[in-house]
Amino acid sequence: MTIHVRSRAGIAFVTATAALALTACGGGAKRTDDGKIDGAESAPAAASASPGKASPPAGGGGGGAERPKITLPDDVHNVFEGGKTGDPQKDAILADNEQRINSVDEVVTSGDLNRPGLKYYSAEGALASAVKYIKGFESSGTSFTGTTRYYNRTVTLLKTDGLAVLTYCSDATKAYSKDRKSGKVDMAPGSDQDYAFYNTRLKKNSAGVWQTVSVVSEGGSTQCRS
Numbered sequence: 001m002t003i004h005v006r007s008r009a010g011i012a013f014v015t016a017t018a019a020l021a022l023t024a025c026g027g028g029a030k031r032t033d034d035g036k037i038d039g040a041e042s043a044p045a046a047a048s049a050s051p052g053k054a055s056p057p058a059g060g061g062g063g064g065a066e067r068p069k070i071t072l073p074d075d076v077h078n079v080f081e082g083g084k085t086g087d088p089q090k091d092a093i094l095a096d097n098e099q100r101i102n103s104v105d106e107v108v109t110s111g112d113l114n115r116p117g118l119k120y121y122s123a124e125g126a127l128a129s130a131v132k133y134i135k136g137f138e139s140s141g142t143s144f145t146g147t148t149r150y151y152n153r154t155v156t157l158l159k160t161d162g163l164a165v166l167t168y169c170s171d172a173t174k175a176y177s178k179d180r181k182s183g184k185v186d187m188a189p190g191s192d193q194d195y196a197f198y199n200t201r202l203k204k205n206s207a208g209v210w211q212t213v214s215v216v217s218e219g220g221s222t223q224c225r226s
Contacts, residue, residue: 067209068116070102073109076144078102081151090155093164093202096121096210101150104130108137108144111180124213126200137180145185146175152224162204169224170196197221 072078080098084091103117113134122130137143153168173190201214 067099068103068120070099070106070115070117072102072106073145075146076105076109077147078105079147079149080153081149082153085155087155089157090164093155093166093210094153097153097166097168097200097202097212098150100126100212104134107134111138111143120209121211122213123203123205123211126212126215129215141180143178143180144175145178146172148172148175164202164204164210166198166200166202168198168200169221170198171224172196192225193220195219195221195224197224 078098078101080094083094083098085094099117100121103115103121107113107115107118107130113131118130119127149171151169151171153166156165156167158164172194175194176188177186178184179186197218199216200212202210203213204210
């Protein structure tokens with residue numbers, strides 16, 4: 001089961017998606033007792049912060065791919081910590097994941113499901129869960145405003161070429177629910193439920209873009225509050 005949640009926006013739903021089964025990918029890669037993946041190369045992202053505002057990332061994984069421009073409202077900010085690891089492939093994965101997150105938020109805040117970034121950076125189960133997440137906002141008549149922080153981002157390259165796992169935390173204590181029609185913002189204080197842990201799988205497509213293909217997330221994550 002996957003919990004995909006931005007609790008500050010009053011949206012929480014549980015949906016079954018393609019599970020992130022590490023034992024089924026990477027040439028038989030499997031978890032060890034300490035939670036690491038046997039035979040995989042893993043490194044945390046270096047500590048640096050950058051705003052996730054708009055446009056394709058410099059040094060993204062798509063090479064010469066023509067990337068769609070992604071634009072967020074002036075009152076919505078995504079801050080990504082740890083954008084550079086020193087490994088070009090891992091840096092490309094982090095950059096494409098940033099744009100995946102921005103692309104989902106662009107659709108939520110614009111109300112336009114046809115924005116090209118969504119399908120450019122998401123595929124398979126991750127695309128299906130993103131659409132359900134977006135439709136949750138649509139059905140409730142809400143959007144969001146404020147700042148969401150993404151941190152503790154760790155890339156694991158699997159033995160099978162073109163596959164990777166990225167785990168990260170999010171802090172949405174400074175993101176707030178916004179009524180889509182009136183623009184009224186619910187400034188309710190944050191809670192432990194606003195911290196989420198994400199375990200995602202990415203696959204490099206023929207254009208060289210690291211698409212997110214599955215997402216398993218947990219709202220109210222204790223490990224992301226430390």
